Structure formats: structure tokens, C-alpha cells
Amino acid sequence: MPQLLLELFSEEIPARMQAQAARDLERLAREKLAGEGLSPEALRTFAGPRRLTLVAEGLAAAQAERHEERKGPRIGSPDQAIEGFLRSTGLRRDQLVERDGLYFAHLHKPGRPTSEIIAEMVEAIVRNFPWPKSMVSGVSKLRWVRPLQRILCVFDGEIVPFQIDGHLAGDLTTGHRFMGTGQAFQVRNFDDYADGLARNFVVLDPEERKERILDAARTLCFARNFELVEDEGLLDEIAGLTEWPTPVMGDMDPAFLDLPPEVIRTSMRVHQRFFAVRDPQTGFLVPHFIAVANIEASDGGGLIASGNARVLSARLSDARFFWNEDRKVRLDDRLEKLKGVTFHAKLGTMYARVERIVAMAGELAAFTGVAPQDAERAGRLCKADLGTGMVGEFPELQGIMGGYYAQNEGLDGALVEAIRSHYRPQGPQDETPVAPLAATLALADKLDTLTSFFRIGEKPTGSRDPFALRRSALGVIRILLATQVRLPLKSFASPELIGFFADRLKVLLREQGQRHDLVDAVFALGDDDIVRIVSKVNALEGFLGAEDGKNLLAGYKRAVNILKAEEKKGALPSGEPNVSAQAEEGALTNAVGHMEVELGRALAKEDYQAAMRALAALREPVDAFFDKVLVNSDVPAERENRLRLLVKVRDAMERVADFSQVSG
Amino acid sequence: MPEKPLSFQDLILKLHDYWSRQGCVILQAYDVEVGAGTLNPATVLRALGPKPWKVAYVQPSRRPADGRYGENPNRLRQHHQYQVILKPNPPNLQDLYLGSLEAIGIDPRVHDIRFVEDDWENPTVGAWGLGWEVWCDGMEITQYTYFQQVGGLDVFPVAGELTIGLERLSLYLQNVDSVYDLRYNDEFTYGEVFLANEQQFSAFELEVADVEVFKRQFEDMEKQVPRILAARGRKAEQLVLPAYDHVLKASHLFNVMDARGAIAVAERQSYIGRIRDLCRQCAEIYVAQQGGNA
Numbered sequence: 001m002p003q004l005l006l007e008l009f010s011e012e013i014p015a016r017m018q019a020q021a022a023r024d025l026e027r028l029a030r031e032k033l034a035g036e037g038l039s040p041e042a043l044r045t046f047a048g049p050r051r052l053t054l055v056a057e058g059l060a061a062a063q064a065e066r067h068e069e070r071k072g073p074r075i076g077s078p079d080q081a082i083e084g085f086l087r088s089t090g091l092r093r094d095q096l097v098e099r100d101g102l103y104f105a106h107l108h109k110p111g112r113p114t115s116e117i118i119a120e121m122v123e124a125i126v127r128n129f130p131w132p133k134s135m136v137s138g139v140s141k142l143r144w145v146r147p148l149q150r151i152l153c154v155f156d157g158e159i160v161p162f163q164i165d166g167h168l169a170g171d172l173t174t175g176h177r178f179m180g181t182g183q184a185f186q187v188r189n190f191d192d193y194a195d196g197l198a199r200n201f202v203v204l205d206p207e208e209r210k211e212r213i214l215d216a217a218r219t220l221c222f223a224r225n226f227e228l229v230e231d232e233g234l235l236d237e238i239a240g241l242t243e244w245p246t247p248v249m250g251d252m253d254p255a256f257l258d259l260p261p262e263v264i265r266t267s268m269r270v271h272q273r274f275f276a277v278r279d280p281q282t283g284f285l286v287p288h289f290i291a292v293a294n295i296e297a298s299d300g301g302g303l304i305a306s307g308n309a310r311v312l313s314a315r316l317s318d319a320r321f322f323w324n325e326d327r328k329v330r331l332d333d334r335l336e337k338l339k340g341v342t343f344h345a346k347l348g349t350m351y352a353r354v355e356r357i358v359a360m361a362g363e364l365a366a367f368t369g370v371a372p373q374d375a376e377r378a379g380r381l382c383k384a385d386l387g388t389g390m391v392g393e394f395p396e397l398q399g400i401m402g403g404y405y406a407q408n409e410g411l412d413g414a415l416v417e418a419i420r421s422h423y424r425p426q427g428p429q430d431e432t433p434v435a436p437l438a439a440t441l442a443l444a445d446k447l448d449t450l451t452s453f454f455r456i457g458e459k460p461t462g463s464r465d466p467f468a469l470r471r472s473a474l475g476v477i478r479i480l481l482a483t484q485v486r487l488p489l490k491s492f493a494s495p496e497l498i499g500f501f502a503d504r505l506k507v508l509l510r511e512q513g514q515r516h517d518l519v520d521a522v523f524a525l526g527d528d529d530i531v532r533i534v535s536k537v538n539a540l541e542g543f544l545g546a547e548d549g550k551n552l553l554a555g556y557k558r559a560v561n562i563l564k565a566e567e568k569k570g571a572l573p574s575g576e577p578n579v580s581a582q583a584e585e586g587a588l589t590n591a592v593g594h595m596e597v598e599l600g601r602a603l604a605k606e607d608y609q610a611a612m613r614a615l616a617a618l619r620e621p622v623d624a625f626f627d628k629v630l631v632n633s634d635v636p637a638e639r640e641n642r643l644r645l646l647v648k649v650r651d652a653m654e655r656v657a658d659f660s661q662v663s664g
Numbered sequence: 665m666p667e668k669p670l671s672f673q674d675l676i677l678k679l680h681d682y683w684s685r686q687g688c689v690i691l692q693a694y695d696v697e698v699g700a701g702t703l704n705p706a707t708v709l710r711a712l713g714p715k716p717w718k719v720a721y722v723q724p725s726r727r728p729a730d731g732r733y734g735e736n737p738n739r740l741r742q743h744h745q746y747q748v749i750l751k752p753n754p755p756n757l758q759d760l761y762l763g764s765l766e767a768i769g770i771d772p773r774v775h776d777i778r779f780v781e782d783d784w785e786n787p788t789v790g791a792w793g794l795g796w797e798v799w800c801d802g803m804e805i806t807q808y809t810y811f812q813q814v815g816g817l818d819v820f821p822v823a824g825e826l827t828i829g830l831e832r833l834s835l836y837l838q839n840v841d842s843v844y845d846l847r848y849n850d851e852f853t854y855g856e857v858f859l860a861n862e863q864q865f866s867a868f869e870l871e872v873a874d875v876e877v878f879k880r881q882f883e884d885m886e887k888q889v890p891r892i893l894a895a896r897g898r899k900a901e902q903l904v905l906p907a908y909d910h911v912l913k914a915s916h917l918f919n920v921m922d923a924r925g926a927i928a929v930a931e932r933q934s935y936i937g938r939i940r941d942l943c944r945q946c947a948e949i950y951v952a953q954q955g956g957n958a
Contacts, residue, residue, distance in 0.1 A: 011758055012796060014781035049779075133783070135794040137810045138752040139821045146794065147755065147810070178772045241778055272802050291802060293776040304776045307801025307836070314738065340928070 001041070001058040002156030004118060005190050007173055008052040008126065011146040015240025017132060018047035018206065021145075024130055025052055032121040037063055038114060046204050049243055050177070053204060055190045061156065063111030072096065072103035115155045119162035119169075122153060126164050140165050157188045175200020176244050178295050201244040201296075209239040217247040217275055217290045224249075227280040228290065234269050241273070242294040249277070250305040254287040256316045260404050261285050263319050266394045271315050272308065322389035326401070327408050331384035338383060346456045353448065354383050360492075361444035367487050368440040378418040378441045381406065385419075399423045414438070425475050428511075432475075432482045439483045446472040446479075447492055454497045473504040480530040489528040498528060505530065514541055517663050524658035532606060539608035540657055548616040555622035556659050559646040562631055566643055577645040581638050584621070584628045585645065591621040592648050599652060611656055622649065669837045673849040675768055675830065676722055679746055682767040683720035686760060688748065691721035696909050697916040700725050700786070701747035701827055705908055708789055710749065711814045711823040712947055713954030717751040722830065726916065728923035731866030734859045737842035738835065741865055742858070746828040753810060753824030761808065761826055765800075769837065776801050784809045788915055788936050789943045790816035793825070805833050815947025816940070875926040878917050885914035889942045893949060904953060908946045915939050 013021065026045040033040060033056070041058030072085040075098055082103065086093060089105040096103045127142070134143040142148065142165040153160040153169040162169050172184040173193065180200035187193045194204055203209045213235060214228075221228045238245065256264060261284070268274040268289055275290040291308045293301060338351040347353065361379035365372040385391050385402035403420025418441040421433040433442045449472045453459070460469050480487055489498055502523045506516035518537045527533050543549035566572060580586030595614050602610035631642045653659055670678060680690050694704040701723035702708060710717045723745050731741035748764075750757060758779075762772060770777075778799040784807060785792035795809035807827040811819050831843050831854070838846055844855030892907040918935050921927050927935060 012779035012781075016781070133794060135810055135812055135822075136820065137822045137824070138755060141820075147753075149755070178777070241780065274802075291776075294778055295773065295776055297774045297776070299774050303774050304801050307775065307803065310836075311802040 002061055002114070003189055004040075004054070004056040004059055004114075005152065005154045005187065005193055006054040006118075006122060007150075007152040007193070008148060009050060009150040009152065009173060010052075010144060010148045012049050013047070013052070013145050013240075015049070015237045017145060018049075018240045019236070021052055021129075021131070022047035022206075025054055025125065028125045028129075029054055029056065029121065032124065033059070033117075036112075036117045036121075037066065038117065047206060047240075048202070048204065048209070049241060051173075051204075053193075055193075059114055059155075062113045063117065065111050066109040068107045068109065070105045070107060072105055075101055075103060115158070115160045118153065118155055118160050122151070122160075122169070123162060123164050126151075142167075152187060152193075154188060173197070175202050176295075179244060203244060206239050209242065209245050210235050213238060213242075213245045213247060213292055216245075217292070220247055220249045220290060221277055224288075225280070226277045226286055226288065229265065229276040229278055229285075231269060231275060234273060234275065238273055238292045242292060244294060244296065246293045246296050246301070247275075247290050248293055248301040248305045248308075250274075250289050250291055250309040250312070252287040252289055252309065252316070253313055256313075256320065257285065257287055259316065259319060259323055260400075262397055262400050263323065263390065263394070264316065266397055267315050267319050268312065270394065270396070272312055274308070274312070319390065319393070322393060326388040326390055326405060329388075330409055331381045331402065331405055334384040334387040335380070337387040341386065344452075344456075347452050350383055350386060353452075354380065356448045356452065357382065357441075357444050360448050361440055363492075364440050364443055364447075364487070368436050368443070368483070368485050370436045370440050374415070374437055375440045375444070378415055378422075378437055379444055381411075381415070382419050382422050382441055382445065418442075425478055426471070432478045434479075434482050436483075439479050439485065443476060443479055443485075443487075446475045450476070450497060450500075451493060454494060454500070459496075459500070469500075470504060473501055474508060477501065477505055477508060477530055481534060484531050486529055486531055489530070493528075501530070505533070509534075509537065514538075515544075515663075517661060518544075518657070521657040521659060521661040524661055525654075535606070536608050536657065539612050540662075542609075543612040543615065544662065546616075548619040549612070551623060552615060552619045552653075553659060553662060555619070555626060556650065556653055558626060559622075559650050560660060563643065563646055563650060566632075572647055573640040573644050575644060577641045577648065581633075581635075581641075582629050584624045585642065588618075588621040588625045588649070589645060591618055592645070592652060596648075596652050599655060603655065608656075615653060615656065618649065618653075669839065670768060670834075671838075671847040671849045672830065672834045672854055675834055675837065676746070678768050679764060679828075680720065682764045683748055686718070686750075688718040688720040688750070691719055693721060693723050696912045697726050698723060698912055699727055699915065699919055701745035702786060702791065702825065703789060703912060703915065704747065705905065707747060707749050707823075707825065708791070708814055708943075709904075709908060709946070709950045711751060711791075711811050711819055711825075712817060712951045714821065715751075715954055716821075717749060717823070720746070720748045723747055726919070728865075728869035728920045731862070731870050731923065733866040734844070734855075734862035737844070738832065740831065740843065740858075741862060741869065743832075744830040746826075746830050748826040749823050751823035752821035757824045758808075761798075761806070764826075768833075770800060779808070782807065788939045789814065790940045790947070795825075800836065803832070803836055805829070805836065815950075816944045817947050817951060869920050869923045871924075873920050873924055875921055875924050878921050878924075879926075882914050882917040882921070885910045885917065886938060886942065889914075889945065893945060901953065902949050904946050904949045908943075908950075911939065911942045911946060914942065 022045040026043060030043060038059055040056035043056040046053040070089060073081040085103065089107060091105050097106055131145045134145055136143055137147040148167060151164065151167050151169045152171060152173050154171050159171050160169055171186050171188065173187055174184045175197055185196050187196060197204050203212060217228050264285055265276045268276050272291065276285055277288045277290060278285050289312065291304065293304050297304055335351065335354065338354060339349050341350040343350045343353045358376045358379035361375035362372045365375040382402060385398060385405060388401055388405065390401050391398050399422055400420055403416050406416045406419050414435060414437045417435055418438040421438050422441040422445050424430050424442060425432045433439050449467065450469055453467050453469055458467060489501060493501065502519060506519045509519060510516045514537065518540050522533050522536045544553060563572060577589050580589060595618055598614035599611055602614055629642065631639065631646065633639045633642065684690050691706055698704060704721065704723050706719050706721060724742055725745050726742050728741055730739050732739045754760065765772065779796040780799055782797040783794050791811065791814040793809035793811040797804045798806040798808055805828060809825045811823045811825060813819060834846050835843060840846060844853065844859055846854035848854050848857050888910045889907050892903050892910065895903055897903055918939060
């Protein structure tokens, strides 16, 4: 079946937008084709620096003829209504079909040629493409991410005839900007296209570009017994900057190795898009780098390597200047400067934020087991590096530079570590600070962020979370779990913020494959201690996964349903069950009594495994009770006693969790 | 690259020759202090309105805060920008630009030329555009922009702007580390031409400039703009060109005060906003004079 090939050829598309553009192109094409009743057997898209490409395989040459039955007015309706229906369908009265007392119109739409549909589709997609930022150029009002240069559109070997703002669709494309012939070449199908591009030094598929970069870069390193410092984000970006990626190894002046490795790596990555290189034995950086050029230079890349090395030297000289200057001023003496830095219009200066972090860290100290004055000192110094030249140049080194400068001043190792790691964890892969002082400061930083922004009503909504509050809340949870610090969140957070923590905890547990309804069930009891909540949830998960748990949950739900129904008839009887008209009733009464004692002990010790064992002991007597005993006995005293017994079962179980929120 | 790299002066002459052949007016630098080639009215004002325009010029650009007393090898309080404006930008502007690189001896078959996303904006003149910084072997050699707004007004037809930092490019071409060692021509170094200038103006702008005087002059310039715009010329036209000169003067005075550390963080935005407002007034009137909507 016929194939569609579309290429939107433009000036250089920002690397960060390419992957999404490929996804958007695929989605929009699928939607439009489906809307016209066309379903390709396969549809793929590719994005690169200068082209967005789509290939759809197995499209019909034309739409199928379409039949539609449209319901009309009732037979015998006023002529006006019937005339209206005839007008809207374009039929005569004798062409209508009568059924079930109604008129129906049977409409036949001949299928349109697919190329006609493609032309409309491409125009609609190009005119409404969801670029994050787009522009106009020259005398054209057509918006595109950068000037659109050419449209290639071939269906079943033929050009699809259309034009968009003067761009006539054709069957020509060009290869690499500098390598290859530089001449446009003709393309009739995807194989032609892919071959032609390969011959003209363009790797179409971004995944293939990434593989080529990694393979070649690793090989260059391996040949000299080095190891590439891999960097996923950098790799993605470079694959978006090159059509013919060609790694070259360059040399760095070894004198720069006295700079902190984070500085060297950041300068390489941010300014130059270089990969760093290290010694696989020691893990230390070596004085080389991998730059990825977009050409295979005719001189073998010597000029490219030396040119890049010179630029890196200039950059690292700047970095060294900051490193030397910054170390002349103590962190303490930088605090005044924070008074001139606005943190947020409604939250005051960075200095005010430091004051809040100091207070928060001091309060947290009691729970994390560090001396309050140590926690306060860490809070006082943690933002001082924001005034340094290095952090001004590389904001992503905040904290890390503070750590270096603190170390340079000879400050205590725990304090250095706390300053260095207080922004962590920054993502799911990032390390969580666990040393007591580091954990305290990291908690203080995040809790101040959360309480402050919640106080001024800046809460995340939908996908909008400009202050990364979700990440902060998740960070708090991860630190508490990693350190097992018992923190009563209610002393620090509003009920709204507690709810926000509950949501984050659910997301975290769900990601770990656990049941989030159990978080609701435990939170419903009003607990605000993350460590205790998670250990309860874990115990519950094990319990409810086993036979006893499942059955007991069913028994609980049955009990609650009965109680709900009976409650409607009047208040439930209070007091202890004391009659045992039937053996099963007596057995359950005894079991509940025994269980309450066991459960009380277990909960007091926070031994939730033991608590679950205590609950499990109820399973048999509960099953037997429901099996043999009729709650709604005709004898009022029996009924009341049995209701009392069920209330007792329910209440005892709800000391562990609100089982009504548990699904299943 | 040719055997002997271009001198600073020859670099300019080659670029003039190249862009002259593309039909550009080769202008002399504007004679009011500016912080960037963009601020020259040949760019900011001519980018507005419907009329086509092609120009190339060298603009000495003063950045008082970057003054290093001539002691830093590549940071200068005054550097030179080579500025090209083509309006409307021709569809082959990228090719024309790459042709200019070949004209100055950069062969894209041995050097790695890359267009890396960079969205340019200049808040003091309410201007922004999309484009790239152009890299040559990892070094930024050009800011390449398609203007979208100037003076807060949408521009159409769109002007393409190329801005080249001449010192930086020359350092690269001549393969030297300090700007003062650049060959200006075969007889003089860049240092012989500009070192004293850097030393004295750095001292002046970072230490000596009388902040009170500058502040007063800023306010004077600010008051002059509406006064000039309220007046009329012989043909009853508004005097937007002299008014815009006063905006430039205000902008430079602000830059010196900023370099002296006399502008508090909180004041900065307000100063920039005041200059932008003045610029906007000029832009609107200029557009009206050109007979365009934007």
C-alpha cells in the first residue's frame, strides 16, 4: 500500500524542542488521518537540527466510500420540519427511508483521494504547530520555530500538490550543510530519502546519532585508557545540534585540574557542550575533553580540537578568577549582601529567607538529634555562596561551592557536608542527605520553601509548579524515610500542606509499586509522622496481601455495612457485649477482647507486624460469626449484643487504619 | 585559513567589502555613546516600519561595567561590534552569513560551525528576537537574530540582524590570547591604539565619574525627550531622530552610574523601565512617520 513521506526543512531547530516536536508531529498526523478514516499501518517521525520528518506506511490511495444514516423527523411531522431535513441532507422525499415511525436519510460520501487529505492535513499541522516559541521572518506571516525553508511531500511516489505561504511542496531535499554535494536531490520514497541523507552525511534518527556519539566517544577514551563521563542530558542536546556527529578529543591545560571537578565539568557542559573524561582507576578527571563536531573535518579535526581547547582555557581562566576571588571573602561576611537579593516579592529578601531557615533548623534540631546551635549555624551559612562569583556564573553549583568555600575556611566537616548537600535530593536519582546535620539543614531548607509558598497561596496547580514544591515535599519525605527521623509534621505544616505531603507520599509509594489507598487509610487516622505512616502502610500491605487479611477485610466491610444499615434505624447500642447466645458469638467476644490487648501492646511499641498478627487472629472467629450467627435476631437483647460486638470489632480495627478507605 | 591571518583592520575591510557587495549601505559608527550596535538608530529605528533597509557598520560599544583597566586579556569597556541589518531578511540570510565567514578565511570544512539556540533580548529598548549564537569550534562568534519586537512594537517585515564581536573573532583568527597583542594592521597593535583608552576610561567610569552629575544629566535627558517630541520641524514633522539621541545619552549615563555601583538593586528595574518608555515613545512616532502600523 502507498507510503507518505513528509519533510519540513528549516533553519536550525533548538535542540531542546526537537523530541517534543517529533511527538507532536506524530500525534497530530495520527489524529488528522484517523479523523478522515485513514489508518496507516505504521507511522514514524524523526527530528533533527534542520528537519522534521514523517513517514506513514500502508495508507489507502483513497478514503473508502462512507455510508452514514442520519435520523430525521417523525413520520407525519409538519412539512416544514421534513423540508428542513431534506435541505440539510440534499435528498428528495422519495429517497428517505421509513423505519420505527421515523424518517432516515441514507447518505453516501464518495471517498476522497488520500493526497487531497494529506495536503489539507499538512497545511493544518504547519499552521498550528505547537512550538513553545515561534517566529515570523522576512515578508512571510507563517509562524515556525525558525524560518521554514522547504516542504517535501511525496505520496505513493508522487508529489502531493499544495503550497503554504509560497512554499510549494516538492520532492527535493538537501543533506549536510557543509559536507556532501550541497546539491538538492530528488526523493520518491522513504528508502530513497534515508539513503540520500546517509550519502550526504545526515543521520536521520536521533537515537542513531546518540549511539554514534557514545560509540565514538567511548572508543576515543578507551584508546587512551580513559573513561567517558557520561551525561544523558548533554547527549540528548548534542544529538540535537548535529546532523553528522563526530566526536574529537581535545586537551585541557592540566594546571586547571586544581579547580573543583564540579566546576570543570559544569564549565565543559554548560558553556561548551563537552563531555568530561576521567581515569577509570581513580575516578579523577584527566586533562582532556570530548567535543562533538558536526563535520568530519578534512584535516582530521586538529583545528577543531585546538580551537575548542583554547575556548575552554579562556572559560576555565574565568572560573579560576572566581575561585581565587571568592576564597578571599569568608561566608559570614557575605551575608550582608543577601539583604540586597530579592527571594520573592511577597517573601522578602534572601536574607529574610536565611533567618527563617535558621529558626526552622533550630526547631528541627530537637527531632534530628543535633545541637541546635550547630543547626542554626548551618542555616546561617547555607545561602552565603549565592553572592559568590562562581555561583553567579554557574547557578547549578549553589551549595556545592558553599561546601568548598566552607572547607577552605577550615569549618567543621559536618557543617561543610550540610552546606554542600542541602539542596538534595534534587531528583529520584539524586542522593539523599542522611548525616544528622546535613539532613537537618536539607529539611529546614525544604520546609521553609513549602511553608512560605503555601502561606502566600503559591501552590502547584496541574502541571504548573514554578517553585518546584512537589520536589521539595518529596525531598522531605525521602530524607525522613532515609534517616527514620520522627517528625510531627503538624508542628511545622498547615493542614493543607499536610494534605500535600499525603499526595506526594502516595505518588512515591505508587512509583514503588505500593497501594496508595493504604496511605489514605492510614492518613485518615490523623497521623502526621511519615516514618510511622510508611511502616504501617508496609505492614498493612503485607497483611492485606495474605489470605487472613483479605478475609478479615471482607468481614470488616460486612460489619460496617450492617452497622450503617442499623444506624439508620436508631442509635447503635453502647456498652460491652455480654451475652453469648451462640458459641460463635462467645468465641468472637473472647477473641476481640484478647485482640484488643495484643493490639494495644503492639501499637504502643509501634510494632505493626505484631499489630497485624493481632488482627489476623480475628479472621476465623469473624468468619465463623458471620457464617452461623444472625445479627438481626428477633430477640432484641440478642440483636443489641451482636451489634455491640460488631462495633467493637470495627473500632478495634480502625485503631490501625480506616479500612473503609481500602479498596478490595 | 590563509597563511597570514587578517589584521583587525583587514577583518573590517573584508567584511565591508563583502556586505557592500550584498547591497548594504556601509555606514560610519554612530557618534553617540551606545552599549551595543543594536542601539544605533540605523538598527533600532530602521528595523521598524515597512521600508526595506540594508546596512553594515562597525559600532564601538561602551560597557563601563566591563572595564578592567586594560589588565584583562579579553574583557573591555569598549569593544567593536560589526553589525549587519537586512530588512526584510532574505530567505538565504544564513547562506549569506556563511559566505561572509568564508570571506574572512573561516573554512566551514575544517572548522565546526554551529547554530546554537539563543533568544536575544534587550529590555532597555523593549526589543527581542529569535535566533542563535553561532559557534566556530566552540567559540561564539556571532549573534544571529530575527527581530520580532523593537520598542515594544511588533516588527514586520522582519529584519535579520548579525552582530559580530570583532575583538573576539580577531583573537580567534590571529590565534593570540590577549586583545592588546592583536595586530591592528601591519604597523600597530590593538594595544597601541586602545590600551590608554581602556586604562583611563576604566578609572573614570569605575571610580571618578561624579554620580550626582550623571544622575542630574540622566534626568535632564529624560525631560528633553518629550519636549523634543512635542516640537515640530519645518515640515511639521516630529523630531524623533534628535529625541532618540537623548534616549541613547540617558542609557549611557545609566550604564556609567551602574558601573560606579550607584544604582541599588531595587532601582535598577525602574531605571531600565524609564529608558524603555522613552524608547517606546520614539519607536511609535518613528513608525507613524514611516507610514506603517508597526
